[in-house]
Amino acid sequence: MTLAFIIDALITVVGVTTPILLAATGELVAEKSGVINLGVEGMMLIGAITAFAVAFDFGPDLGDAAPWVAVIAAALAGAASSMLFAVLALTLGSNQVATGLALTIFGIGLSSLIGAGYVGMTVPAFDSFFPERLTGDPVGRVVFGYSPLVYFALFMVFAVGWFLNRTRAGLVLRAVGENDISAHSIGYPVLRIRYAAIAFGGALAGIAGSYFSMVITPMWAEQMTAGRGWIALALVVFSGWRAGRLLLGAYFFGILMTLELYAKASGFSFLPSQFWAAMPYIMAVVVLAVISARGVAGSEAPSCLGRPFMPNA
């Protein structure tokens, strides 16, 4: 194994990990507030097509700012679509599993509808913004050679960890997720906090989606997120609802997905390529079982997760 190979592999791992890390970090905040939003995959797709459409249509006018504007648009689109879920699940107290699923189906449909006109187009990739003398040599590339979104994802997971555990607002958010009735009775606006948490989750899912259409393959393809939104959901359970373990788990899955890519590319494989493609999902199930078998997952989940709360009723 040469150094170049190891560096390539490292860069691939970071690349495939970033979107699931972003989406899972957003979902972690939503779940900590007591809401489970299964619409991650749909919100990611809406983010992916929004970023691509903005970059394609306005890119020439925006110049260097184009990818940044595109990613911000993806965040706004993700947050906006999450509000569909929020109105139903929070204000109208609907079943969260079904509502989240509806959002995913909606996101798949809406993104293909908008994306129909963009199939086959490309935009410039949203690559490293560091000067070339930093990214030139191999070691520099491992540190500086990524899209800004990679650093943003790492920053967000630390920021969310700090917010949840070290700030008063984070404490209130956790309280809402652990005991909505008590939080309400001492005067915290339970639903408003949950709305905000869902919007944050939607924004990060949107950015995660933009990573697919702006960084991995700077083009649009239907359902290009390929089920990674569901991996992000499993990742939250895997993490035991803790930011630190979320980061570890994301890289664990990232390594698995990289193995898949390398096994496919090298042609050298004693196992069929489909096995590697199924690997992240098989491992997600295995990992969920192992985590839950230790009896920790159940006790770590926010107590009000998935339960509607109707203060006006």
Next chain:
Amino acid sequence: MRIRFEKRLTPSRFMLVATPIASVLLTMLLGAVIFELIGFDGPHAIYETFITPIVASYKWQDVLTKAAPLIIIALGLSLGNQAKIWNIGAEGQYIIGALTGAGVAFFLPNAQAFWIIPLMIAAGVFGGMVWAAVPALLKTRFRVSEVLSSLMLVYVALQVLNYLIGGPWKDPNGHNFPQTPPFTPAQLLPKVIPGTVVPPGFVVAIVLTLVFWILTTRSVYGFSVRTVGAAPSAARYGGFDASRTVWSTLMISGGMAGLAGILEAMSQLGQINLGFPSGYGFTAIIVSFLGRLHPIGVFLAGLILAVTYVGGQVAQTVVHVPQATAGIFQATMLFFILASDILVRYRLRFVRAGPVAKPATVGASA
């Protein structure tokens, strides 16, 4: 003026029936407006999507063909949903069921006897059950959420399908296309029952609707499933075992999805190819909710969703609306039905603005 929700003592039967109908009508209305806004003839597109498949008799066979798997899968899912067990991986069970059934055909290519068809169907049901047994085992043994585990297995099932039809089960005469050998005449069901427009799967759907109707409304088992969902602690005191409910509902819904898969393969495609996974397993979740988890409701909802599938294709060719709109319609319908759920359980009260009483009944009623 502000709106208050008042909990009803018993769910409103009127709203239970009226809200799904209203959801469909609102979806049509919203669809027409949106089509207009994005530059299509809205009313025309809606007419082609929702009405043409019903009034044009040459579309009936298509509608019934699409309705059959949706109804069969959704009947099983509704039972689990009543117990608040969310099998959202029916698509995977549907695929594996079709594959196990096709496996029987593959390994017994020369079997001509009458028993090959029942054997294939039984294998299909069994395959679906095996695939659903994984989430059941993980939930009862390790408390793993069936929502995520069943869904992950959809992606695994897709890869199993890709592997088998492109590898060991590949048709040697298939010009290298990834597909299984075509079923022999002895392994096939007719596309429709001769002399009618009714596919055999739809007859199965009718029979199963009646079976599930009796099961849910007239049996102790149906009652125990509802109790586990509505009042888990009461169910425990009543001696209804929660983990047995997990197992039985997942086995039934997995078996039903497998059955739908093998029937579809035997009567429509005649083989398994890359086009087999069609998303019926996901759409059936919408059918289940639109049908209010009731077998008769599921039957009607399955027909409505089948109409939108067929009509979506009509609108695509006649009004040139994009294909993706069918999925948006289906999601919109589900959004409306979930939004209107509250009207079943709560009464809307318009209260005059004034000093607002502190909501004291929060927890107890929520």
